[in-house]
Amino acid sequence: MSLALTARPGFSMLSRVLAAALGGYAVASAVAVLLAAVLPVARAEAVLAGIQWSFVVYVVAAIWAFSPVSLARVWGVLLATVALLVLVSWVCARAGTGG
Template identity: 55%
Template sequence: MRSVRWGVLSRCVAAAVGGYALATTLSAAIAALVAAGLGAMARADAVLVAMQLSFVVYVGAVMWAFAARSAARAWLGLGLPALLSALVARALL
């Protein structure tokens, strides 16, 4: 029973923290990609579009955290894309 509680707590933290990290880094990467020339938008418009998409990404991340087979997979499934999008955003900004 105790390990089930820790699993649920870990998923809740993964959903909140990992989802936030994924949403912010992915929105920064999208804004950087669009502003860098992959789209015909101004930088301010690219940021607005990316920030609006971040809400959808955050909801998807929360759903992923509770749909994953284990808490470790939830962390991995949120951490790796967040790391990759942070690297893309860092390279372009």
């Protein structure tokens, strides 16, 4: 990002709001999918547990998006986490693991 964009407080706040809302949702969804795929319990219980944990993850990601770290780091960590969780979910689905 250029210095001109990051120096504007409005852009920074909008980007953090989007990171909290969209990035948090993406991470929470990826966690729900992964847990539903890998927990060694009945399918319905695994899905329910994944959804319940996704609420916790969403809140933590949203709070962290407003922490005093750089905006690039916020987006980088959120996107890297989503990519890693999606990759692990895909590997588990291909391997046929899960409950």
